[in-house]
Amino acid sequence: MSDSEKGAAINHREEADMTPKQGVEVDTVHQDEAMKVLGAYAGDEAWTEAEEKKLRRKIDWKLMPVLCATYGLQYYDKAMLSQAALFGLREDLGLLTGDRYSMSAAIFYLGFIIGAYPAMILAQRYPIERVASGIVTLWGICLILTVVCKDYKTLYTQRFFLGLLESGISPMFMMIVGSFYKKNEQAMRMGIWYSCTGYVSIISPIINYGFGQINGGVSSWRYMYYFSGALTIVWGIILVFVLPPDPVRAKGFSERERYILVARLKTNNSGVRNTHLKVAQIWELLLDPKFWTVFSIAFLSMIANAPISTFVPIIIHGFGFSTLNSLLLMMPCGAYAGTLQLLFPYLAYKFKNNRSYLVFIAQMGTVLAALLLWLLPLSATGALLFAVYILPSVGGGYAVLMGHQIANTAGYTKRSVASSGLYIGYCLGNFVGPLCFKKGDAPRFEPGFIVVVVTSIIAGLLALVYRGLCMWSNSKRDKSGTTEGFDHAYEDDLTDKKRPNNIEIEGEDVGENNPEPPDATEIDFDDNVIDPGMGDTPAPVQATPIHVAFNIPSAERAPDAAVNHPTKSSTSPTEGAGRSHAGDVDTGFLQIYGPENQLEAEQQELVANLELRNPASDPRQQELQQSFSETYFEYCYPWCPVLDPDTLDSELARSPMLANALALAASHIQPPLIPHQGPAAYYEKARMMFYMDEEPDILTSLKAVSLFYWWAPRSPSTAHRHASWWWTSVIIRHAQQMNIHREPKQESVASSALHLSLRRRLWWTVFARERLTSLCQSKPCIISPEDMTIQEVQPSDFPSDPVSQKKGRIFKYWVRLAGIMGRVSKALSKSVDSSPETATFPTELRQELVAWVQSLPPDLQLPIGSSRTEGFDRDVHQLHLPYLTTIIVMHLQRTTPDLPQALPPAILAASCIARILRDILSRGNARFLMAITCWYCGTAFIALLQASRIKQFSQEAEEGLDILDQAVGQLQQMWASANVIRQGFERLRALPRSMMHAGKGRAAGSNGSGDAPSNDFDWKLLFPFVTRSTSRIADCLLADDEFGTTATALPSPENAVFHEDLLNRYHDLLEPFVDYNFDFSNINLDIL
DSSP: OOHHHHHHHHHHHHTGGGSOOOSOOOOOTTTOHHHHHHHHOOSOOEEOHHHHHHHHHHHHHHHHHHHHHHHHHHHHHHTHHHHHGGGTHHHHTTOSSTTHHHHHHHHHHHHHHHHHHHHHHHHHHSOHHHHHHHHHHHHHHHHHGGGGOOSHHHHHHHHHHHHHHHTTHHHHHHHHHHHHSOHHHHHHHHHHHHTHHHHHHHHHHHHHHHHHTOOSSSOHHHHHHHHHHHHHHHHHHHHHHHOOOOTTTOSSOOHHHHHHHHHGGGGGOSOSOOOOOOHHHHHHHHTOHHHHHHHHHHHHHHTTHHIIIIIHHHHHHHTTOOHHHHHHTTHHHHHHHHHHHHHHHHHHHHSSSOHHHHHHHHHHHHHHHHHHHHHSOTTOHHHHHHHHHHTTHHHHHHHHHHHHHHHTOOSHHHHHHHHHHHHHHHHHHHHHHHHTSOGGGTTTOHHHHHHHHHHHHHHHHHHHHHHHHHHHHHHHHHHTTOOSOOOHHHHHOOOTTTSTTOOOOSSOOOOTTOOSOOOTTTOOOOTTOOOGGGOSSOOOEEOOOOOOOOOOOGGGSOOOSOSOOOOOOOSOTTOOTTBSOTTOOOOSHHHHHOOGGGSOHHHHSOOOOOOOSOTTOOTTSHHHHHHHHHHIIIIITTTOOOOOTTTHHHHHHHOHHHHHHHHHHHHHHSOOSSOOOOHHHHHHHHHHHHHTTOOSOHHHHHHHHHGGGGOOSSOTTBOOTTSHHHHHHHHHHHHHHTTTTSOOOHHHHHHHTOOHHHHHHHHHHHHHHHHHHHHHSOOOOOOOGGGOOOOOOOGGGSOSSHHHHHHHHHHHHHHHHHHHHHHHHHHHHHTTTSOTTTOOOOHHHHHHHHHHHHHSOGGGSOOOSSSSOSSOOHHHHHHHHHHHHHHHHHTEEEEETTEEEEOHHHHHHHHHHHHHHHHHHTTTOOTTSOTTHHHHHHHHHHHHHHHTTBHHHHHHHHHHHHHHHHHHHHHTTTOTHHHHHHHHHHHHHTSOGGGOOOOOOSOTTSSOSSOOOOTTOOGGGGOTTOOTTTOHHHHHHTTHHHHOOOGGGOOOTTOOTTHHHHHHHHHHHHTTSOOOOOOOGGGTOOBO
């Protein structure tokens, strides 16, 4: 999302944010009623697996009997024609002529096609239980009117309208199941009510057998219709009272049960009920090849349904059985069909990644049956009956196919239309099927069964094609860099296409009941996967409250997850698309450590080295929240004081984004030992909440984004939207649009409800980071000091307790130092085109550093004046790392454009950095070190490696290099940047000492290239905390205090000993690394 686009979203919210919010505002997303339930619930938002299981059973007992009874009646009514045909209906209505009987069966599905969409529109706009009740009652009336039909024409009319009225029930039932059950629960429930098409065929022959015995004044088939029509009318009236419409309005649930009922469906990414018809979702569906594949499977497979629903009694009668016995012989067929329609959905639920295979197997069962009925002689009665009984195998596959389609479709309108579209394919197949069975082909119906064989084979193959399309779609998403799902289709009614990380499922979704690891190519990931084997007590399942979203176009709401993708290792130091340093001003650091794309892809995608025993815990769980808050105030507050201890708990309760951002930073620094999701999951959730504008308070959103500083899965040397530079620029642009960088008028502060203290702390946090990054990553300074009017932080901006006040002082001096570093960066940028002979570095910047370090209060001074550190302070030590690194950068120069070398101040500063890191490592914890510490280590390494070539420095320099190496090893567990630094360390330390030759270069001090200290500047002033007791390097370099040598006249390391020979002999090895040959002969140091 561009800054201008994001700005549009912010500007229209800024006015609303000027006054304090009254209550919680809920985004209903075009009247999605589930959002109202979630927003209104004030109880405990966590629930246990036992609670959910109990609630699921309650739903089953309330819903399944109603759906089964209704769907059984529907099939009983529409299939009545095939049984009534044995008792005079064909003779009474003139259906024995031509294909009239086949057409009377087919025309039912013509009405079915036409009526599906109007029924679904009614169901979406009006209460679904009333629509269903009205439809069932009307079709009961229509059914009972069959008895008044006088000929085939009136029967055609009656059958058309019967299909028109019955058409909406199946899609509505699919919608109801999708609204009550999670994805991994739907297939089994659909199979339960769909199986009634088979099991009703066990009961209906017995009932009609009884009516067939009646010898009254009218034909037996009329009694059948009287009974079924009356039964349907009565049930239709009852239905309005017993059908649970949706989780929001279903009766018999407590407030907590209703909340769980609604909240648990967030994993479906589809919404519960939305009364807004979205045309864009319909067009999206029509352009989706997966929809047309499923449509084709439904159409082709249902051609086989013609002999099952319309001709089976006639076919069995053709084997030589009596009329009444033909009815009874249908019962095993119904039992097989119903059992298969239950078994296949159960297998889809129980075993993963098998849905398409089950559809294929079902089609092959029907192929076998059709082949037997086509090829066997009539004398093989037993085999023919067996073939009739397994002919309904297709029904088991279709039961799986229904759940398959709906589970892979998100967006309420799209899902509604897809459900109806599936049934249109179903109807077209049932319309075409009877027309393939002609009266003249009886009793074998060979041409009809040939058609069934061919269409069933094609349908089975298309099921495998659909599987391939799903896998291709998932692979495409994986290659785009999207690895984790997000739940916002539920709130925002987004479709599966609008959610680039939606994973098409072949098996079931991974959910609370599925502990086995998912197959990433075919399974829809759920953020809250629970492993029931990781503890005796089920971990609570946590739902995230929904907050209002900014009104921005949907096209702006889902930016790409990243700009770069892992690439193969490159052997060229200048190779690599996506590198972010091309054309940047380099201080010598980048030539040493190189770009990230020289590493293996696995190293780039660094995940914190945490052992997560159960990733289902919510960051606002009481124990975790307390732990995360303590970790933040202990380790993060001096560098990011954007959260207030007095208001933090209420802010976390209100803002899921802030809760996840805090959890990200704290769990990365100090991972709890109790189950938690881990920083990667917390980051992804908070990041997507930001991009989806789920946090209504933009200031809270910026506070959360500022905590992303503690998560960097990739090195900053490639361009991507996870880098600290990216997030820093995001905060800056938003803050500038809100005028946070300017001191507001006093009356404006009160009316805007933006606390001045927070504005200061937030702005100066991002300012310091931007200045640090501009120097360490060679980035341009974004913020213009002339445009800032906001005041420096004051003691009153921090809590009054001594600890917080000290952390506040550290923050203030850190910001001041960052300002100096920014000016250093600008000076380097201005001098990049200057020749070595004329380039000079502004002396006032050195004076600014001296003024800064000398202005530090006593409790913030670095306590390394002796060989042992007295009064170690973690934050004070960290405060001096950027200061010392700036000294190194200012005192690096090059003998050639690519070979940086360090002056004595840089060497002393590097030894102090090693001392600081040694103090930190010796205390057993380095996880609090920020990612930028990698740069501090890398810069110090350059200077210490040069010092290791000097005899008097070598031992301590080597020890310092070891400390830096150990520190980077610890940082590798946290930061991808450390991989780049560690690789540079290994290559530099591998350079052989034999490459150094004795000799004498050009005298120093005459006209040093780069930035040799001028003779009128005493560089020792940069090190008021250093004494000769600090280290052997300090002892040697500060010896002038005792022996009267002139420290300001120390030679620069410009002397290139045998430089040309070195480059000629070792060019391939060194490029693009550093030549460390220099001569300190003026102070009589022996070269090793």
